[in-house]
């Protein structure tokens with residue numbers, strides 16, 4: 001295995017795999033805001049092996065997507081082998097193995113975060129990917145315990161020995177799901193102990209300040225964004241531009257939201273798309289000054305026309321609160337001055 005070339009640039013900002021979210025329209029929205037490195041949604045090995053048709057939509061790659069990773073979850077060796085064979089027919093930038101998912105449907109099959117806690121089994125599964133995949137292999141893990149870096153380090157060391165080209169560490173234990181502090185110290189210990197391996201830090205990056213903190217505290221240059229970019233793909237632009245970042249004008253925001261939902265309608269058909277679009281829209285509308293009763297209407301949108309009317313109404317009626325919400329944010333003065341002068 002070639003460990004000499006890093007898979008990502010040292011300061012890569014990566015859009016995390018997000019089950020139920022990071023489909024092609026979602027990634028296109030992120031890419032408009034500067035995201036270069038992204039993942040499919042997590043794909044279940046058994047589904048891919050035996051019900052390929054159902055998973056195929058998840059494997060779509062846009063022509064403009066220069067870098068796209070695919071993520072596999074599973075613990076059964078036969079399913080993993082078949083799934084890797086299927087993925088070998090596609091073209092991805094890398095194949096990532098999920099060792100961090102805490103949701104019951106996954107851990108009860110011994111996969112995801114549950115597998116990540118059993119080093120030998122996890123490595124036996126990863127070996128299948130490493131030996132069989134024609135794509136470079138990586139893994140995404142959670143820290144194993146918050147008290148002691150040793151079990152996390154041993155897991156990552158084993159993955160590296162099997163040929164992992166990069167490992168993303170979400171600095172929370174399985175039981176924490178997505179809440180609470182991120183164990184920067186454990187990520188740092190692993191990074192320092194394995195200088196040849198690219199470690200990507202993940203957890204809690206929602207702002208420029210949090211981004212700077214995770215990089216400073218872990219020593220990792222590459223960072224993965226997850227919930228911080230949900231409804232706010234401009235986070236990519238913010239973290240890249242730093243002090244010179246300008247938030248989206250209301251018009252930019254509207255056009256991006258509209259394109260995202262139009263992409264879903266094209267991909268899934270109007271009825272399914274509008275159902276799936278509600279959670280995406282809730283994210284886009286959150287924290288942007290739209291009153292609760294307006295946002296509540298999102299749950300009833302059933303057609304493209306209803307969505308268009310709703311968007312026009314929300315913008316007509318609440319443009320002012322969009323701007324006053326921005327004005328209430330830290331550093332608003334500088335940002336607003338820049339936005340208005342565009």
Ligand SMILES: Cc1cc2nc3c(=O)[nH]c(=O)nc-3n(C[C@H](O)[C@H](O)[C@H](O)COP(=O)(O)O)c2cc1C
Pocket residue numbers: 016017018019020041042071098100101140170178202203204205224225226227228
């Ligand atoms: C809705 C949702 C779906 C997720 N789906 C996946 C997934 O498919 N694969 C994965 O490795 N992690 C998944 N995660 C975990 C994130 O990639 C990330 O590790 C976690 O949210 C911590 O980062 P954050 O604090 O910046 O959100 C998911 C998280 C959320 C909230």
